[in-house]
Amino acid sequence: MKKDLSFIYATQKDLCTLYGIGALLGWDERTHMPRKAVSARADQQKLIHDLIYEKMTADKLLDALHRLREKTLSGKDNLVVKELYKDVIKARRIPQAFCQELVKTVVMAQATWEAARYKNNFALFRKHLEKVVELKRQEAQFIDPDKKPYAALLNEFEEGMTPEKLTDLFDYLKKELITIVDHIKGTPRYSGQTPVRVVMKEDRQKAVIGEILKKMRMPSNRTSCDVSTHPFSIKLSENDVRITTRYLDPLDSFFAAIHEAGHALYELGISKKYCNTVLFYAASVGLHESQSRFWENMIAKNKSFWSGYFPQFARYVDAGFTPESFYYAVNQVRPSFIRVNADEVTYGLHIILRYEIERDLIDGTLSVADAKDAWNCKTKQYFNLIPSSDNEGILQDVHWAGGAFGYFPTYTIGSIYASQIYNHLEKTLPDFDRMIRVQNFNPVLAWLRANIHSKGKSMPADDIIAQACGSGLNPKEFVDYLRAKFIPIYER
Amino acid sequence: MKKDLSFIYATQKDLCTLYGIGALLGWDERTHMPRKAVSARADQQKLIHDLIYEKMTADKLLDALHRLREKTLSGKDNLVVKELYKDVIKARRIPQAFCQELVKTVVMAQATWEAARYKNNFALFRKHLEKVVELKRQEAQFIDPDKKPYAALLNEFEEGMTPEKLTDLFDYLKKELITIVDHIKGTPRYSGQTPVRVVMKEDRQKAVIGEILKKMRMPSNRTSCDVSTHPFSIKLSENDVRITTRYLDPLDSFFAAIHEAGHALYELGISKKYCNTVLFYAASVGLHESQSRFWENMIAKNKSFWSGYFPQFARYVDAGFTPESFYYAVNQVRPSFIRVNADEVTYGLHIILRYEIERDLIDGTLSVADAKDAWNCKTKQYFNLIPSSDNEGILQDVHWAGGAFGYFPTYTIGSIYASQIYNHLEKTLPDFDRMIRVQNFNPVLAWLRANIHSKGKSMPADDIIAQACGSGLNPKEFVDYLRAKFIPIYER
Known part of the structure; x- marks a missing residue:
């Protein structure tokens, strides 16, 4: 149990460190980044996201959580295991290829939204919105197939x-x-x-x-x-x-x-x-x-x-x-x-x-x-x-x-x-x-x-x-x- | 050969992406980071450095380079293999534990240097400088045991x-x-x-x-x-x-x-x-x-x-x-x-x-x-x-x-x-x-x-x-x- 606990705490520390790095990449993108750097920044973000996904979906982590869920844990450990387990289950339910498609789609959709706003014309954006809606419906199914799609997204x-x-x-x-x-x-x-x-x-x-x-x-x-x-x-x-x-x-x-x-x-x-x-x-x-x-x-x-x-x-x-x-x-x-x-x-x-x-x-x-x-x-x-x-x-x-x-x-x-x-x-x-x-x-x-x-x-x-x-x-x-x-x- | 080449190019792209993330962490530290964030920033830097070290010292990379060095390569590929091989050999020669000790030592030495400057007193800094010199001599031995230590460091x-x-x-x-x-x-x-x-x-x-x-x-x-x-x-x-x-x-x-x-x-x-x-x-x-x-x-x-x-x-x-x-x-x-x-x-x-x-x-x-x-x-x-x-x-x-x-x-x-x-x-x-x-x-x-x-x-x-x-x-x-x-x- 001690080994499992120290493993999940070490994993969480790495995850928090990666979230922090991702946050810096995002903060910088919106404040100081030169305009033309956007494509390399996307590579940097993707690398961090992939590392998070890898850590989050590692079998070793799920196994440790499974074992810990069988045990009686102290207050904080118990909460940590409960919350982390939810995150892990969710991450494992959404295929990585789907995530990547979704990210690509919303990047395109946001760029198109800007262009459509510039022309003040929703019609230019419609197809992209349809694609996003379609993918979000799929995502909702991955997250919780027992819920109506919007219910699953709202719960996030x-x-x-x-x-x-x-x-x-x-x-x-x-x-x-x-x-x-x-x-x-x-x-x-x-x-x-x-x-x-x-x-x-x-x-x-x-x-x-x-x-x-x-x-x-x-x-x-x-x-x-x-x-x-x-x-x-x-x-x-x-x-x-x-x-x-x-x-x-x-x-x-x-x-x-x-x-x-x-x-x-x-x-x-x-x-x-x-x-x-x-x-x-x-x-x-x-x-x-x-x-x-x-x-x-x-x-x-x-x-x-x-x-x-x-x-x-x-x-x-x-x-x-x-x-x-x-x-x-x-x-x-x-x-x-x-x-x-x-x-x-x-x-x-x-x-x-x-x-x-x-x-x-x-x-x-x-x-x-x-x-x-x-x-x-x-x-x-x-x-x-x-x-x-x-x-x-x-x-x-x-x-x-x-x-x-x-x-x-x-x-x-x-x-x-x-x-x-x-x-x-x-x-x-x-x-x-x-x-x-x-x-x-x-x-x-x-x-x-x-x-x-x-x-x-x-x-x-x-x-x-x-x-x-x-x-x-x-x-x-x-x-x-x-x-x-x-x-x-x-x-x- | 094609597979090896595309592997080393993919690795280099990841390395460049990681260098870029490390550069952002460093840039931010010196320009915008709130003062008290320094310890979490060190964790973020360490995580990126460890990833670079891992990629650079992976056996798979060295094996691919060994195979490619046997081949006749075009101009750019040839140069890339030559330079990357040098970096890989160097990275593999310096034990990770030594790197970490060196990093810790220079962080402490720099802080002490600042304090010594504040007091305008070299004596306060002397012991730290001795430690740094000692480690750099060791590092020089790792880099190239055939050279005199300063020659190895200068060459870097x-x-x-x-x-x-x-x-x-x-x-x-x-x-x-x-x-x-x-x-x-x-x-x-x-x-x-x-x-x-x-x-x-x-x-x-x-x-x-x-x-x-x-x-x-x-x-x-x-x-x-x-x-x-x-x-x-x-x-x-x-x-x-x-x-x-x-x-x-x-x-x-x-x-x-x-x-x-x-x-x-x-x-x-x-x-x-x-x-x-x-x-x-x-x-x-x-x-x-x-x-x-x-x-x-x-x-x-x-x-x-x-x-x-x-x-x-x-x-x-x-x-x-x-x-x-x-x-x-x-x-x-x-x-x-x-x-x-x-x-x-x-x-x-x-x-x-x-x-x-x-x-x-x-x-x-x-x-x-x-x-x-x-x-x-x-x-x-x-x-x-x-x-x-x-x-x-x-x-x-x-x-x-x-x-x-x-x-x-x-x-x-x-x-x-x-x-x-x-x-x-x-x-x-x-x-x-x-x-x-x-x-x-x-x-x-x-x-x-x-x-x-x-x-x-x-x-x-x-x-x-x-x-x-x-x-x-x-x-x-x-x-x-x-x-x-x-x-x-x-x-x-």
Whole structure:
């Protein structure tokens, strides 16, 4: 047993080291890599992936796990064996040749998606999307032949979540969100609102972001903040979790950096005792997203926050704003076409629309040929808007080109979890509002570390939230949170 | 035979891919990596090194090479087999456990060197240097038991070069350099010279460097220029060769960037037909250094260059300079303690001093305990100066702490080659001076590509120079070049 255990720990350490190398290759590709290096980079990535596949599917590893599963193990060993076994079984079910075909297909599909976006023409992308959908249906069969295909894919991002549960949850949420939006649209404030304007030079944006990250306790010796087209965060090792932002619009760069820092703090806060094991990762994608959204929406778009923080922004903001009116301005609700620009209320509707379409595409009840009509039709239903072009509609997100079916729902699962955390902290942390106003985030971060971050993958995400906040995924809390925040903004 | 050939080419491709990944790990470590990530980075590097070692020492590879060496092969295949066989034999001679001990020892030695520098006290570093010297002597025995130890180490950096040849060459050069310096020190210009001052903000330095790199035809889609404490250049793949500089002093950042760009252009110019083989690398370290020094000293410190380029610098330069006097100012000769700040004339003396000491350390005729005295004594002899502290003397360079014995001579070999290239181009390229004045470097780069860069490792460095310039390593040409450049500066 001792020999088996030390073998699986050594394997996990090698796997984590390889994941870290792969992460560096990916980070660099999106930040600093010269453009023409792309093909050699693909070779480098492939070599690392092949090594991971080899290690993961080695018979010796499966044999060791089989033997260990027969034994009574201590807490951590038991969890490690359970999680690693799942990963190994999954890796062994998907043939390597299939993986390679899938990777090649999504690389081509993403390039074609970009070209189609450039021409604003979904028809150019359709065939590629069909191929991706086809392969993802096959992949779902490999992963779990007993599940409906979408259920298998969804489970990869949010373990334990099912399309049945999600459809119920989203049907409820859709109704509530549309009600809130309709209510807001009926207020005089809604028709009078105009966008906020902030003009700030890049080096000033960098300085502002540097200060807020410091207040969030992003450790400068364990993180970095670079520039990329699309902001992201990535873990390279236990003391190396990086974020990016982009310096176009000052509010965009500000909120994006805070969002990504929320992700990074999660990874940085996972208990060191899980380092170099399969438990040293987030419990789910939805829980990961809850951390970024919590910091971005619940903290950095909070009324108390802006009441204390506005003076630092004031000289870059159009005249006439007060801390309060600026808070209103950064929280404007407005139905629109583009998900990434959406406010907290309508964001969920964008997700539900995508969820319904991707579920039906993967389960075979909607064809790619009909997907554009479905998109436009749902946009009319949920937003009362009609996309004037494919870029405003079905072509706006890269996720499907990349094969990430089942990913979209995690954004809203994250929002729901974040609202539960916020509701809980507001009730239980003494002096919460004052702390946010003076930007003293230490107690909040300490709570997140103790109750969310440190757990890593040692518990299911939903159990972590239930233990921390009193109940598992609870869309009603999210609706209550939205009402409590946004109705006063529009009925003031 | 076909099977063996395709196996060795596949192995070389994997090796190149692994070298590229290792290069990225190293580049990142010196540019962007958060400080605390160092231990996980060491694990990542070790994993890649182990994979390289495994591939390189696989019996299957040696067997294939043995079989291929019996065959008559075409030009490229023949060269590939010859070079790869040398690498394989060498890798197999050095036991992996020894490699690991050496790596651990130099990591510790480098850290101790930094600490010793901080305290300006060689005694703190002595024991570590002794250990490194001891291991490098052993390594030399592994590499080639028939050679004297220093000869074996020198051959690693500059294949074909021997300590016998080098001692002769350096004895000649030492005499000539001291004569030139003495001559210069006797001129009235020498005693009257004062350092040039340039004050330029970092973003302006970046812009200036961006422009000059563009003129050097550094392709922006195949390169990048980042910041690091010590400037360096590194190849990650055929279309990814990066340089760094540091933005402290504007002339330092300018010349450092040009120096590193010279290295990068070499790597970028190696013929694509050698890509993913053992020939896709520089012919020697000395030849590599010739490229950086050519651009830095022969081009960017050239009189014609500054006569055309000075206006772009003029407003950042202390009043009173003309293009001509600025050229004099950036070419001041002055015996000093510190190698990296040395001018073209005294630089060689710094190298000769280090060569003589490291040769004797490795061959066992000088003990580490006596090295400091030897250093100070030679500094008196060659520069007529006495180091006032260890940082001004034996502690100034990291090379020995890193185990790079045999590296220093390549700097001067590079200077000699560079002077031969310069003398040749000045004679043979029509309109050479005018082109340099208007910063049209295209014909120079085209010549370098055709005659130096493209060859990769397909020929010995000295043969490349002989073919391109009419003779192999020729210190007399270097002395002539220095006399022709510096005597007029001081006798004007």
